[in-house]
Amino acid sequence: xNTNSEQVLDQKSRPLRDxxxxxxxxxNLRCTYCMPAEIFGQDYPFLPKGELLSFEELERLAKLFxxxxxxxxxxxxxxxxxxxxxxxxxxxxxxxxKGIRDIAMTTNGVLLPVYADKLKKAGLKRVTVSLDSLDDxxxxxxxxxxxxxxxxxxxxxxxxxxxxxxxINMVVQKGVNEKDILPMARYFKEKGHIxxxxxxxxxxxxxxxxxxSVVTKADIIRIINEDMPVEPIDPNYKGEVAKxxxxxxxxxxxxxxxxxxxxxCSTCNRARLSAKGELFTCLxxxxxxxxxxxxxxxxxxxxxxxxxxxxxxxxxDQYSLDRALAKAAPRKKVEMSYIGG
Ligand code: SAM
Ligand code: SF4
Ligand code: SF4
Numbered sequence: 047x048n049t050n051s052e053q054v055l056d057q058k059s060r061p062l063r064d065x066x067x068x069x070x071x072x073x074n075l076r077c078t079y080c081m082p083a084e085i086f087g088q089d090y091p092f093l094p095k096g097e098l099l100s101f102e103e104l105e106r107l108a109k110l111f112x113x114x115x116x117x118x119x120x121x122x123x124x125x126x127x128x129x130x131x132x133x134x135x136x137x138x139x140x141x142x143x144k145g146i147r148d149i150a151m152t153t154n155g156v157l158l159p160v161y162a163d164k165l166k167k168a169g170l171k172r173v174t175v176s177l178d179s180l181d182d183x184x185x186x187x188x189x190x191x192x193x194x195x196x197x198x199x200x201x202x203x204x205x206x207x208x209x210x211x212x213x214i215n216m217v218v219q220k221g222v223n224e225k226d227i228l229p230m231a232r233y234f235k236e237k238g239h240i241x242x243x244x245x246x247x248x249x250x251x252x253x254x255x256x257x258x259s260v261v262t263k264a265d266i267i268r269i270i271n272e273d274m275p276v277e278p279i280d281p282n283y284k285g286e287v288a289k290x291x292x293x294x295x296x297x298x299x300x301x302x303x304x305x306x307x308x309x310x311c312s313t314c315n316r317a318r319l320s321a322k323g324e325l326f327t328c329l330x331x332x333x334x335x336x337x338x339x340x341x342x343x344x345x346x347x348x349x350x351x352x353x354x355x356x357x358x359x360x361x362x363d364q365y366s367l368d369r370a371l372a373k374a375a376p377r378k379k380v381e382m383s384y385i386g387g
C-alpha cells in the first residue's frame with residue numbers, strides 16, 4: 047500500500063482495494079444473460095461520447111484511487127472495453143501511475159487479435175476472456191450475434207502470444223450450457239489456462255434471472271469430479287473472490303465465482319466506476335455517486351478524494367449475502383453492461 051494513502055474502511059470494516067473501470071456501455075455481442083438483443087436493440091439509448099469520462103478524467107480519478115486510497119489493481123471492463131477507441135492509450139496512461147501493481151481487462155476476446163500486442167506493450171498485464179461454450183451453435187445463440195467460437199479462441203491465442211496472462215470466464219446456466227462444463231474444462235486444462243465458472247447472477251433487470259436457472263459451484267464440482275477429480279486449494283491472497291480448485295493429477299486449476307451459493311460480501315473490497323463517472327459500491331446497486339459532475343465543475347483533487355472517502359465510509363452493501371438469507375428486497379438495479387463485471 048502507498049505510504050501516503052489513507053486506509054479507508056466501510057461500515058462493515060472492508061477496505062477499498064480494487065477499482066473496476068467500465069469504459070463503455072456498448073458491446074459487439076448481445077449475450078442473453080447480460081444484454082438481451084430484444085432490449086439492447088437499434089434504438090437503445092447508449093451513452094453519447096461526451097457523456098463518457100475522457101481518458102484524462104479517468105487517469106486523474108485512477109491516480110486518486112491509487113495515491114489517496116492505496117488501490118493497487120485496476121480492471122478495465124464494460125460493455126466491451128475494446129469497443130472504446132484507443133484503449134492502448136488509456137492503458138499506457140494508467141500504467142504510468144506510480145504505485146499501480148496490476149492492470150487487467152475483462153473482454154469477450156473478439157477484438158484481441160487486433161489489440162493484444164499493443165495492449166501488452168502499453169502495460170496491460172492480464173486479460174480475462176469470457177467464453178460460455180465450445181459448441182458453435184450454442185455459443186452463437188448465447189452471444190446473440192452469431193459470433194463463432196473460433197473468433198474468441200483466436201483472441202485467446204493472440205493474448206497468449208503477446209505475453210498477456212490469460213484466464214477464461216464461463217457463465218453457466220441451467221438448461222443452456224451445462225453440457226459445456228466438461229469440454230471447456232478439458233480444453234483449457236490442456237491449454238494451461240485457468241477456467242473460472244461463474245454462477246448466473248441476478249444483475250440488472252433484463253436477464254429474467256431465477257434461482258432455478260443457477261448451476262451452483264457444488265453442481266459443477268460434481269460434474270467435473272466424475273471425469274477429472276479436483277480438490278480445494280488455498281487462496282492466492284486474503285479476500286480472493288474466486289475459490290480455487292486444483293486437479294488431483296497436478297495439471298492445473300479451475301476457479302468458481304459463486305456469488306449466489308456462497309456469497310463473498312464480507313470481503314468485498316471493490317469499487318466500480320461507470321463509463322460516465324459514477325462510483326458504485328456494489329454490482330447490484332441502484333445508483334452511483336456522480337464523480338463526473340464534481341470533476342467537470344472544477345473540484346480539486348482534495349475535494350474529489352474527500353467525496354470518494356465519504357462514499358466508501360458510508361458503504362454497507364451486502365446484496366448477495368442478503369439474497370442468500372432471503373433478505374434482499376426487490377430493487378431496480380444497474381445493468382451489468384453499464385457498470386462492468
Ligand atoms: N464484455 C466483456 C466480457 O464479456 O468479458 C466485459 C464485460 S462483462 C459484463 C464481464 C463479465 O460479466 C463477463 O465474464 C460476463 O460473462 C459476466 N456476466 C455478465 N452478465 C452476467 C450474469 N448475469 N451473471 C453472471 N455473470 C455475468
Ligand atoms: Fe457484451 Fe460482455 Fe455483456 Fe456479453 S457479457 S453482452 S460480451 S458486455
Ligand atoms: Fe460486493 Fe455487492 Fe457482490 Fe456483495 S453483492 S460481493 S457487496 S458487489
